[in-house]
Amino acid sequence: MTHRTVGHPAGLPDDPRASVTAPTPECPVEITLAALHGRWTTLVVRELLRGDRSYSELRAALPMLSDKVLSDRLAQLGKAGVVARDRRPGWPPRVRYALTSSGHRLGPVLQALWDWGAEVST
Amino acid sequence: MTHRTVGHPAGLPDDPRASVTAPTPECPVEITLAALHGRWTTLVVRELLRGDRSYSELRAALPMLSDKVLSDRLAQLGKAGVVARDRRPGWPPRVRYALTSSGHRLGPVLQALWDWGAEVST
């Protein structure tokens, strides 16, 4: 565990953004939650944590996920800098989705989310 | 950091729930995201990480937060086992909200969310 500054009992950052009094897109916590926001998002990330995938492979891995939501999620994760698209030339179209370096750094974040949820559910 | 099993490159848990193919309330990640779900939720938790608060103190600390959403959030966090209500006898009614032990354990979770968002926003 990291060092804890007196006056920040829970290890909250000593950063002006830690004092905002309303939800704002500049808050780092909001940035992360926005990247992970929405149904299916964490499952898509989990799938990509296991390796790069094509669109069809993602659909096959998550059969109940509709085309619309999958492309929504991939666009959202792309804009958030989590996922990169690799379009290869030729026919039929072949596109690979892979996590960026930022995307890989979501691993510990998901781990933290998992750990808390696992402990409270026991 | 915890030990990483081969075949789980990102440190994903070796747990059957890590293989679900659809969003489910039993998934620990979903449990945590459900607890933190919704606008204002993390700000309420942050406020309580600094110490217990009354209803009015929370309203004063988060002036743009409406009564409806505040009581929604306190109920949500109560059901999630994050926040405990302490109602004291007498008049006028005095109620204190405080984090449970589970609630305090959200500190590292918010820290992880903060760290990722802070790094990608640089």
Next chain:
DNA sequence: CTGAATCCCTGCCGATACTG
């Protein structure tokens, strides 16, 4: 002081159909 009830509006997401 501490909330709950209501109203309404917006945005999410699921299903279906269609395109390069």
Next chain:
DNA sequence: CAGTATCGGCAGGGATTCAG
């Protein structure tokens, strides 16, 4: 194969009002 277009149902959340 890899998506986009469109529509409809439903839940989230803001403002206001009322209650214990």
